[in-house]
Amino acid sequence: MVRRDRRALIESTELLESEPVYTLRSRVVKRKAIEGAPEAQRRRLSSTDKESCNRSVEKVAVGKRKASTDGKQNRVKKRRLAVKDTKQKTRQEVSIDVLRAEFEAKYEQQDQLGKGGCGRVFAGYRREDNLPVAIKRIPEDKVLKHVDDAGRQLSIEVAIMLRLQEETSGSAGAPVLLLDWYDLGQELILVHERPVPSEDLLSYIQGNGGFLPEDEAKIILKQLVDAAIKLQDHRIFHRDIKLENILIETDLEVPRVRLIDFGLSRFVKKGGSYRHFCGTSSHCPPEWKGRGKYKAGPTTVWQMGVVLFETLHDFVIFKTTNFMDETLTICDMLSEECQDFLQACLMEDPDQRPTLKQISLHPWLN
Template identity: 25%
Template sequence: MGVRSEEKKCGGVLHGKYEFGRLLGYGTFAKVYLARNVRTGRNSAMKVVDKEKVIRAGMMEQMKREISVMRMVHHPNVVELHEVMASKSKIYLAMEFVRGGELFARASRGPMREDSARNYFQQLISAVDFCHSRGVYHRDLKPENLLLDVEGNLKVADFGLSALSDHLRQDGLLHTACGTPAYVAPEVIGRKGYDGAKADVWSCGVILFVLLAGYLPFHDTNVISMYRKIHRGDFKCPPWLSPESRRLITRMLDPNPSTRISTEQIMDSSWFNKSAPRKKTMATAKEYPPEFESNETETLNAFHIISLSEGFDLSPLFEEKKMEREELRFATTMPANSVVSKIEEVAKTKDFAVKKTETCVRLVRAESGRKERLEIAVDIFTVAPSFLVVEVKICVGDTVEYSQFCRKHLRPALKDVVWSSATAGGVESEN
């Protein structure tokens, strides 16, 4: 049943309370509409979630977690959840309508002046520190998830990948790897357990670097090279950054979480305190003028990350790249020798000769195909302990023959060693 059908049941107004306007954004599981409370006149961003799709994807617990977190966290710099409603087929989340767009749009225009970047950063750390005090860890902090209101105030949004202190295992750590590649902490990649607060601090450090430098600290067109840089904390600040901002960023982007600076220490730093954050009261969402059909847009980042693999998923099974030479790539936490053994097994059943080392496998078909003898290279890269990236590519031969081999034989043979999208997207239970 659609939104309009639900409205008709209530005389044109959802639950006798909300009138729907234009569509603001959408994802696989939900749509976001501009909605007006007919009793108060307040505008909201109404997220309409399809229950059946969420249940079918096994994400109902994640949905409940997001709602629980947003109910817990009331802070001027966090998008407010006004109300949750439900019908047989839909879940409705009436949220604060933030009209100023994403911080990403502002950051993409180039480096900011330090006072402007500091203002946004102060608000971000204030919100993140408050969340941590409530046992909430965001785990996907990035400029796309930081919204700005019409006055330029920052609002943290999209808690779809967040975790609660209840999700800590007996070692006191979180273990589900999630986030967005360029902003994720090295210990999250390593998958050996991590402190959610320290992981959020790393992401905040990347955000501060982006605001001041105008580009990402660990950006690389090769994802393997990027993760190696993250694991080493290998970055360089541009020359226009002040010594104080450099010191703070370096302490936040410390690859060792045990020595990485905390939010409390950030707020005590000299750079952070050069100008005090503007005081704000714990007010309800700002009442905006009745511009009910304005043109601002709001994206549904959390659902895009989960459903479209925009987050920390290198690929749900394989990532296929349309390049000059065909490539497949997947991530795994299995030992390299296990991956090699699986590849060797399937290769021998299809008349490939196998040449192997610890980090490389070469498959050579005994007989020539449509063009010439097919040769395939499989390279194994250690990005971090217990985290490998495997690249499969054609060296010589027919690409159609190569694609058929990968699709019909290699994929099924490796399905048990590939790091699944459920784990990578943060859907996996922490317990």
């Protein structure tokens, strides 16, 4: 047993001792080759091992330096971007604070006048001259955006009112003037002129017993049709003309009509139609219910009919579905021309409905 262990130990020792022999022989052969070569060649041969080793070391070192440099550059870049974002946010916050301070310094907000699907409206006045104003505050998620010809992104309501004020200011049916607007990030503030005394058409009708006589309704509707034609000429679709969005100036011998609330309006593309209805759902045109789409012109004519219907009928709330199933009918006590005007505006088929210019020439209005 001892002999076997000794034999195994001897074989193991011989095996271990044999390994450096091969290494030694290879070195001896290489050394002889170097010694037998010319001087220049000997230098090259002797330096081969060192050069290859050095090159490997250099590659590793360069790789480490490059990786280290790239990592450092990425960190610096991230820090710069973070600083830039912070500066931008800070500038935006400062800008919003400046705008808010400017608004508060220029205007005084008072009691709430009304509330709708797109925001709230408050009474107020301009501090420098006590000019009455209406202050409309719209949450950011209710603001519809538009890019104007100069590439500016504006609220669609601001863009449309700026377009209209250039040519329609002071005329009957013209929208109230937009005096200022402030984009405060979380909300948009619009400041309009507020004619005093004035009230919306719904309040005006209720204050006059729940309906108006034909002659007075005719004066109001003629101005309204003229205003709608001007919008159409500017390729503007209001989309929500109703009693609450018609302002009546009451300090004149003849009531003066002013359109308000262009928050749902659109610039119309020629021949364009709409599939998503925006406005008062109970007033939607029948073609949207039947075909799933509607156009600006025929819908505006339909809205003229709805406004006149609610103006002439005692405390009646118009609903398209009720009118279509004839549970809501035109009063036969009205003049024949007035009834004919209403029937024309409220034609079920939009292709059979007259245009705005055609109803402006209707005998009842002239």
